[in-house]
Amino acid sequence: MKTIIIVGGSKGIGKAIVTNLLAHCNVINISRNAPDISHDNLTHHHCDVTKDELPEIEAADGLVYCPGSINLKPISRLSIDDFKDDFEINVLGAVKVIQKYLPILKNGTKPSIVLFSTVAAKLGMPYHASVAVSKSGVEGLVKSLGAELAPTLRINTIAPTVTDTELASKLLRNEKMIDNITERHPLKKFLSPKEVADMAEFLLSDSCASISGQIFEMDCGIVSFKI
């Protein structure tokens, strides 16, 4: 049975990934709050990745880094600290976790890392400057590490559009906003955490052994199509 480290499995997309994996993997979750799931295959470590020392883990075959931000403001209201905070949680947190667990992952079975970007790294949208900068950093990290760690370890990123989680709750706070978001996407939908988790599970799996250094737009058409 594979062992997968999930950073940020207490809620949102990370929790959906934990739920998917528990049937066939040992899951080690790292987050500030414990997931409200109890399962023999699940271990939780309380940790703030930006501040605390990461827990010692003996062995792992996969790593998913979920913490991220949606900090939408016009450039006139984005402070330098906003940019630094977004970079810290999206990029430096992922770098810290990868550096810590790389030695054990390299000893794992067909190891794989999954990170998260956003459609806003490819699609120019007003008020997304800070998150677009940080997630473009995540995409650069995936390209560079994909090359550096081949053939031992694969690394990919998922770039989702709006996904129904606490992080996106401000964008989906009433029926009108939900209808607007739905209508803006050519596929006339946005994402559920489970759909994104299914893609992460595939990227972790041996079925994906030929794929590394890629950015998967789960965009419901918003980046890909102009209809």
Ligand SMILES: NC(=O)c1ccc[n+]([C@@H]2O[C@H](COP(=O)([O-])OP(=O)(O)OC[C@H]3O[C@@H](n4cnc5c(N)ncnc54)[C@H](OP(=O)(O)O)[C@@H]3O)[C@@H](O)[C@H]2O)c1
């Ligand atoms: N939701 C969307 O619409 C959307 C769209 C595009 C991209 N994304 C990206 O997809 C990823 C997952 O998003 P999500 O919506 O599932 O986010 P979420 O609901 O906010 O969940 C984030 C997870 O990360 C953990 N976390 C956050 N800060 C942490 C810290 N400092 N230390 C340790 N754990 C921390 C949270 O747990 P605790 O609070 O318990 O620590 C939680 O389990 C993010 O990178 C996000 O940028 C999301």
